[in-house]
Amino acid sequence: MSEIELxxxxxxxxxxxxxTDRIDSKDYLTPQRFIFNAMTELFDSLSExxxxxxxxxxxxxxxxSEVASRYLLSERTVRxxxxxxxxxxxxxxxxxxxQAQHVREENQG
Numbered sequence: 001m002s003e004i005e006l007x008x009x010x011x012x013x014x015x016x017x018x019x020t021d022r023i024d025s026k027d028y029l030t031p032q033r034f035i036f037n038a039m040t041e042l043f044d045s046l047s048e049x050x051x052x053x054x055x056x057x058x059x060x061x062x063x064x065s066e067v068a069s070r071y072l073l074s075e076r077t078v079r080x081x082x083x084x085x086x087x088x089x090x091x092x093x094x095x096x097x098x099q100a101q102h103v104r105e106e107n108q109g
Contacts, residue, residue, distance in 0.1 A: 004089050008058040011039045012051075031096040031103075038092040042085065050081050057082055 001009075010016040020036040029037075043051060056062045056070070057078075064075045071078075 003093055004086060005058050007035065007039065007089060007093060008054065011036070011043065012055060012059055029099075031100040034099060035092055035096045038095075039089070042088050042092070046085065050085065053078055053081050054085055 007016070010019070016032075016036050016039065020030075020032045023032050024030040046054075053067055053071075056067045057064070062070070064078050067073075068075045068078045
């Protein structure tokens, strides 16, 4: 399972929120809190249809072809509705990783 798929699955199942709440308080921006807050903002901005397409791809693990045939869409349409979100999730993870590395370097120095 890729890091992207893992984070999407954790977010959509609600596990990310419960783990994040156990790790930190809402007042301190840990990498986990950063990811959760950014994922919440991202998924809140999506339509229900886009969330469903992402859910089918990453929770149900359907192929682009399977999702497209289920909704009578072309694969290109499914890709156009899901790829921007996936790119944003990648960027969220990258930023959180950089933030964590920066904090580690500060604590060591």
